[in-house]
Amino acid sequence: MFTYDVAIIGAGAGGLNTAMEAASMGKKVVLVDKYKPGGECTWAGCIPSKALIQLADEIHTAKKYANIEVNGKQIMSKVRQLIKKAHQAEAVEQLQAAGIEYIQGDAKINDQHSIRVVDEIITAENIVIATGSRALIPSIKGIDQVNYLTNENVFQLEDLPKNLIVVGGGPIGVELTQAFQRLGVQVKLVEMADRILFREEKGLAHQLQSTLEEEGVQLYTSAKALEVKQANGTTTLTINRNDVLEHIEAEQILFALGRKPNIENIGLDDLGICYTNKGIEVNEYNETSVRNIYAVGDAVGPYLFSHMAGFQAKQAMRHAFLEMHTPIEQHPAWCTFTHPELARTGMTENEAREKFQDKFNVYTVSYSELDRAVVDQQTTGEAKIICDQDGFIIGASILGERACELLGELQLMKTFHIPFRKLKDTIHPYPSYSEILTQLSNVATE
Template sequence: MNYDLIVIGSGPGGYVTAIRASQLGFKTAIVERESLGGICLNWGCIPTKALLKSAQVFEYINHAADYGITTSEAKADFEAVVKRSRGVADGMSKGVQFLMKKNKIDVIMGTGKVKPGNKVEVKGADGSQKELTAKNIVIATGARSRELPNLKQDGKKVIGYRQAMVLPQQPKSMVVVGSGAIGVEFAYFYATMGTKVTIVEFMENIVPVEDEDVSKQLLRSLKKTGIEIMTSSSVESVDTSGEGCKVQVKTASGMQTIECDIVLSAAGVVANIENIGLEEVGIKTDKGKIVVDEYYNTSVKGYYAIGDVVPGQALAHVASAEGILCVEKLAGMHVEPLDYNNIPGCTYCSPEIASVGYTEKAAKAAGYELKIGKFPFSASGKASAAGAKDGFVKLIFDAKYGELLGAHMIGANVTEMIAEIVVARKLETTGHEMIKSVHPHPTMSEAIMEAAADAYGEVIHL
């Protein structure tokens, strides 16, 4: 079975790569060991957003009186919430199956392994084996939950994100280890559903990759929902011998024991690069990632890698962009390397977080002189009407040339607002141009215009 291009892995990196390759005339196949759509569609981005929507609806109902609506007491059916989430994921996976057929891409189910001589070996779940050949092979095998040495996951009491999505019953209490996007999203979901949640974060601030102002605001917002948060703390051990878990947490003031039903390890992800033939082919790796150039060539000609297995942000939209860029370069199109400093990051707890570019701290460290504008949603008419006044938009400009260095938002629906900033930065838009771009009123998005105006001393509504 000979192809122009074979993709190993059908996540948002893999399946998008395959579709773009097919559009460009490549005879294409995709190898997948589990479900089309990969982790993102089946166990990540999509089903978690379905869970979070259920939590948000529950929260709305519980606060209906704030909007002048009287309701009887709402009850959350945990099993039904999980079932809805799985249904959404299954529907999306079926959508990818349709796209594979539409684009005439051969789907080969099984575990793929690269071999020398531009070959891919595929082992089926039934033990069958086949060998494929292709001029070009793209490795897009993604990542899995990182397992900490002192926090071994047993899948029952100490779990990763996959088990957190399909627990058979709602725990009464949970310790979440790590406060990145995965950690705070699950913390918000379970706390809103009624679980007593404690977040343990090793760093000084929660969501540590975000601007410090955003971290501080989220801390206040999550505490208001009843979530306990321990920063500059680390989980030293978990005793699961009893009915629940006894978690030993090292804090600045000494050791502390927390008892809970479930411990969720949300300490990031690790790339799936083991047992896929890299050593046999001679493909170089470094620090747990496949080494690639700016167009995703590995150290061996004809083999490429994209997504979570290569350096860069482990995000679905990054993997998709890398895959498209990779095959367009292969097709001889004129393409430019991806600008990793203009990749938006989104976190879907409540309030949401969205950011792109430099944080204030990073911009100062890079030597820029700054103009900073900030507009709180407490001053936004739309936010007040919606009952969502927590948060703000913060814009960071280079004082010398007016370049928009970074944007940091926390508030309701800000994940839908960040794309404006990504496009503005791509087009090298200045602060003055943003101020003069008329934004609709009343909207949450006009806070972007107001924040730009604040940076230049022209803000109206503050």
């Protein structure tokens, strides 16, 4: 007999969702983490970044009508207040109320049915690894001699810097770049690719890039970081851009170059659990190479989002306790929370072309054709739908106001294999941003 039905290592998005899913099934659950519950998303990711973005957006709007003096200390203090408020839903008391036992300590897998927490052995029928990820730090000259920022410490700043170098033009880097720029920080964004958000639709990424530049961001694309130095309160980054060396200076430097899974020193090798440098290998049920041991979230990938961690948690627990032998089909969706937002599910047009050659259709509608966007003065952006020859959605990207919410309807159609033409029979309120979906369906059925 085991003490618990499931023992979970890691109390971030993956671990919390796993614990709640198992508890809802009436299972006896123990959740272990060396820190407070919440993980990366609550303390250094989704929640603080969105708090900063919202404050920045409000100030950016106010600046259009009045001279606004930004108090950096108040801004950063408010961000931390909002983090604490959001954490209340994940407090230990809330977990206990749901029937989940929480243990704070460093955990390691002991064998197929037990984990070790310090000197205590805890047995469980199933084990779930949800250890998350951490910021990826580049191996460039001088990195060990400088004080740098990542998403893990930037929200602990007491005040806003006057200027900032951001290295990395992916979602995290772009979101923070715009937020700090809108708060009055002069931001210099360095990206190795020839554009920001290089995995997204090229045309939409270019539109967003233009917005950043219009707001004053200094952009360095096709640039490779070579060396970083700090002296007398100034950080200097040396880059190679088009075979020309350039030196960029700012008060602070922030690295936003992706994530690295936290899978060291948790017992994977001792049990023969298969993994790569990208994460733990799992099957379609999120079960590892060792039976009854599952892994979810950033420790697995490839989609490093809290909502995907939640999906994987549901997948794992249904398989473990409901004998579910048919996996849920994955339809990942994500959003970059800039202004305008950039949301996506499925393929880009280039990806569709690689797979289907020319056997697909693309439909687009500009936000400038939307009455609500015109009166709101939010006409930057475009919605783009890609359908196969049978009329089913294989990809959708939206750049524009409320893009993340608009994507949900398309995600529903894609997930449940509903022909896109059916959207034409759906009534959307006027004037609303959702009308852009009506316009897309009209274009598709012309």
